[in-house]
Amino acid sequence: MTGILDDNLQWIGGDNTDFVHTGDVVDSPDTIALFQLTGRLYNESLTAPHGVYPLLGNHEIMNLSGDLRYVTAEDFKSFGGQKQRTEAWSQNGWIGQLLMNTLSNVTLDLDGNVFVHGGITAEWARMGVDGMNKVVKSAMRNRDWRNPVFGGEGPFWYRGYAQDSERSVCKELRKALKHMKAKRMIIGHTPQLETGQILSRCDGQVFVIDVGISTVYGANCAALEIVGDKITALYCVKGKPDQARRVDLTPKKKWKDDAEL
Known part of the structure; x- marks a missing residue:
């Protein structure tokens, strides 16, 4: 649909394309395959002109901290059982290592487009993107799961x-x-x-891109494409995986910072 991966899950998105995922890869029977794919695409991007940026979601944090309330029986089974899954998610396990050492950011700024799993309030925004990511990394290393960054008003x-x-x-x-x-x-x-569609609010200053892609939520399929200031929602066309229905979401109004505050 987006034209960034071929049928063999190899990158074909070109040199000037960046791919951002806003988290919550976990808690499905496909957890292992998704993390393997995410890790591979990220590592390949390190020596390529394009960018792959997987961000952490609250479900990754829940699993790292031992909160397994949303883990399905199929997910446990895919690891070979609860013991094996717990080992994979531990600080020394392959998923734990991947998330703590490599894919450990909660937010990203690309050309003034700030990506984050939940949302960034003005209070958290004061420390900036780099500051928030540093707080998350430190809290994860210290297993400080009660840190406010993981709380209800935090970015997750x-x-x-x-x-x-x-x-x-x-x-x-x-x-x-x-x-x-x-x-x-x-x-x-x-x-x-x-x-099942991307939501634009505040005159295009925030886009909610979780449309329920999981089969649990109906397997709705969408992506947000940003090219300069042109913003387009892409939706799957049933039976035509190489095609996308495109909907223009480019804001019609531009805010004047000081005047609007």
């Missing part, structure tokens, strides 16, 4: 931009973007199950 769990009224959250969003000198925020975490 915050749902305000997706759920609260725009009247109450758009001003908060613009403050956060201003702190980070960013144009917009792209978030996951809150599945858009009623529509």
